[in-house]
Amino acid sequence: MRLPTLLLLLLATLGFAAPKGPTLNVGDKAPTKLPSAWIKGDRVSTLDPKKTYVIEFWATWCPPCVASIPHLAELQAKLKEDGVQVISIHVSSGVEAADAYVRKNTKQMEYTIAKDTRGDVGKAWMTAAGQSGIPCSFVVAGGKVAYIGHPMSLNAEKIREFIAEAKAAAPATPAKK
Numbered sequence: 001m002r003l004p005t006l007l008l009l010l011l012a013t014l015g016f017a018a019p020k021g022p023t024l025n026v027g028d029k030a031p032t033k034l035p036s037a038w039i040k041g042d043r044v045s046t047l048d049p050k051k052t053y054v055i056e057f058w059a060t061w062c063p064p065c066v067a068s069i070p071h072l073a074e075l076q077a078k079l080k081e082d083g084v085q086v087i088s089i090h091v092s093s094g095v096e097a098a099d100a101y102v103r104k105n106t107k108q109m110e111y112t113i114a115k116d117t118r119g120d121v122g123k124a125w126m127t128a129a130g131q132s133g134i135p136c137s138f139v140v141a142g143g144k145v146a147y148i149g150h151p152m153s154l155n156a157e158k159i160r161e162f163i164a165e166a167k168a169a170a171p172a173t174p175a176k177k
Contacts, residue, residue, distance in 0.1 A: 024128035026148060030140040033124035034114075035089055039102045041112030044087060049143035052079075052163050054086045056137040056151050057116075057126055060101040061094050065135040068151045069108055076111040078156040082163060086111035091126075091134060092119035142166025 024031065030047055038044075047053060054075060058065035076086040088111060090098040098115045116122050126136060129148050137154060139147035139162050146162035147154065 023130070024125065024145060024148075026145050028145050030138070030143055030145055031124040031128065033121050035116055035121050037115045037117050039090075039099055039113040039115060040106065040109065041087075044085070044112065044114075047140055047143065050083070052082070052084045052142075052159065052166070053140040054084065054137055054151070054154065054159065055125065055140060056086070056088045056135055057091055057122060057131075058088055058135045059091050059094050060097045062134050068135050069105070071152055071154075073108060073110045075154065075156060075159070079159055082160060084159060084163075088113045089121060090115040091122055092116045142170055 030053075032046070034044055034047070044053075054072070056068070056072060058068065060066070072086050072088060076084070079086075088109070090113070092115075095115045095117055098113075102109060102113050125138060126132070129136075129138070129145075131148065135151050137147070137149065137151040138145055139154065139159060141159075141162040144166065146166065147158075
């Protein structure tokens with residue numbers, strides 16, 4: 001083998017190869033991929049940059065996810081007037097149980113619920129962000145990812161801070177003449 005080829009192989013082995021697939025970090029523009037299957041609440045086909053979203057990935061078979069349900073409902077109730085929408089997306093694993101679970105627990109789940117039937121939404125959000133465990137939530141404010149982490153670490157005050165930061169970062173609207 002020639003020296004340049006050996007050098008390239010060595011660099012690739014040490015992790016200096018180009019990153020695989022997209023990455024998603026706090027501060028990045030939110031992915032546009034959203035579920036096509038909705039269980040409860042109004043269907044969301046695009047994220048409105050004037051609104052704030054708490055997007056949570058969960059599953060019926062995940063005890064910490066089920067334990068987060070009252071917290072998410074409380075966040076939705078407290079922040080609805082602030083233009084916040086909680087969207088809970090059931091991951092593709094075990095998705096067939098989601099409809100029945102939501103019907104049975106609908107009074108506790110007072111927020112929008114969808115399901116990722118093909119796993120493509122999870123790839124666009126979870127995989128891109130390097131997240132493999134659920135529950136996992138994303139706060140999107142001003143069209144950008146403001147938070148990635150466990151939903152129980154979120155509270156109304158923290159989300160209101162994300163909203164304020166997004167408004168401060170938004171370009172000023174020219175005055176009407």
